[in-house]
Structure formats: structure tokens, C-alpha cells
Amino acid sequence: MSLDVGALLLETVPFARTVGIVFDEVGDGRAVCRLPDREDVRNHVAGPHAGALFTLAETASGAAMLSLLGDELGRAVPLTTGARVEYRKFAKGEVRAEARLLAERKAVAAELDAGGRPEFEVAVELTDGDGVVVSTVAITWTLRPHRR
Template identity: 65%
Template sequence: MTTDVGALLLETVPFARTLGITFDSVADGVAVCRVADRPDLRNHVGGPHAGALFTLAESASGAAMLSLFADQLSRATPLVTVSTVKYLKLALGEIVATAHVRADRAAVLELLDAGKRPTFEVAVELRNADGVVVSELTVDWTLRPNR
């Protein structure tokens, strides 16, 4: 059975639904999602609020992570440990996030099998409608073994 990772994330993270995040694609450690330009999400300069941008990026990172590790949810809980964000340009309009897992699945599972708590990085770029990178994020995930 194939898991619809975007639907899983929206089901388990209600705030992402609140922002209206939608998923274009999720597979093989890569996720692409977007948030529409909505007046209720804008900041004082007319673009999406930094919180909306961060949530979009974290949602993309979570979906990318789940595309590789959703089958491990019965034995481990995924958690964010560190996030670093760079706001590079004023974001205006619809924003698209693209996330890439920077880890080898087999290496992560080897650590989990050994009872350890693997950590790995997911890189995310946020682009405006013109394709300009407006923010970059790095999200560090861990798989905490269930007790």
C-alpha cells in the first residue's frame, strides 16, 4: 500500500491545513508544496508572514522526510531538533517550497535498528512565482525510537 504523504502530513499537522498548504509532489526524499497569497497570511510589508513561510518550509521538510520514513512510524517518532532559516528577499505572492532529504535511508535505518536516535538534515528552498529564492531553510530531523 502506498502512503499519500501529503495527506498524512495534513492530517497529523492541523496548522498546515489552517494555512492552506497544498502538496504538488512527494516522493523519494523530495517534497514540493505551496501556500497561496492570502490577505490573512500577509505581514506589514504585504508578503506572507515569516511564520507562514516557516510553516510551509517545515511542512515540506516533514513530507520529504516521511516519503522515506513513513514506514517506520510504528517504531519511531519523527521530531524536528533544529531549524535554521535565512530570509533572503521580500516574499510576495504564492510561495513554493522544495525540500530535499540529505541522508541515506539505509544509514538512518541502520542507526535506528541499533537502538540509536538518528538525525539527518532536510534542505528547503522557498521560491516566489518568478522562481526567485526568497528563503532557505535547513531542518534537522531525528527519529526517536518508541519505548
């Protein structure tokens, strides 16, 4: 797919720009991005705010999803429907997100073809600069067909 998913997300989701998310890799149902260490996104104990961490995870999940399903935007709008977040360790400094789409592209497209509204998960792992997992997030997405 020739779509620059990272640029698209930063253009259409201004909050991702606001917290300073940077894309490193996007493709084949996977995305890697990071949240640089910035004082204005830290919490009261000098780590990245939980909201900033969630934004990083949700943005990475959207990029992973769009890297395989972006060509479906002409007939459906992607929406998050839920999330499970586990904060495992205190995060400090820059945080990296790696997201993986857990659905088969063919199955999602087939459900859309049949008139359905597919739901699927994207798993995201957040790590600190030492590679320690600080959080895991599972984001549930749907593709809602455009109304005619």
C-alpha cells in the same frame, strides 16, 4: 510507499491546513508544496508572514522525510530538533517550497536498528512566482524510538 504523505500531514498537523499549504509532489526523499497568497497569512508589508513561510518549509521537510522514512513510524516518532532560516528576498504572492532529504535511508534505518536515535537534515528552498529564491531553510529531524 503507498502512504499519501501530503494527506497524512494535513490530517495530523492542523496548522498546515490552517495556513493553506497545498502539496504538488511527494516522493523519493523530495517534496514540493506551496503557500497560496492569502490575505490572512500576510504580514504588515503585504507579504507572507515569516511564520507562514517557516510552516511551509517545515511541512515540506516533513513530507520529504516521510516519503523515504514513513515506514519507520511503527517504531519511531519523527521530531524536529532544530532549524536554520535565511530570509534572502522579500516574498510576495504564492510561495513554493522544494525540500530534499540529505540522508541515506539505509544509514537512518541502520542507526535505528542499532538502538540509536538518528538525526539528519532536510534542505528547503522557498521561491516566489518568478522562481526567485526568497528563503533557504535547513531543518534537522530525529527519529525517536518508541518507548517500550
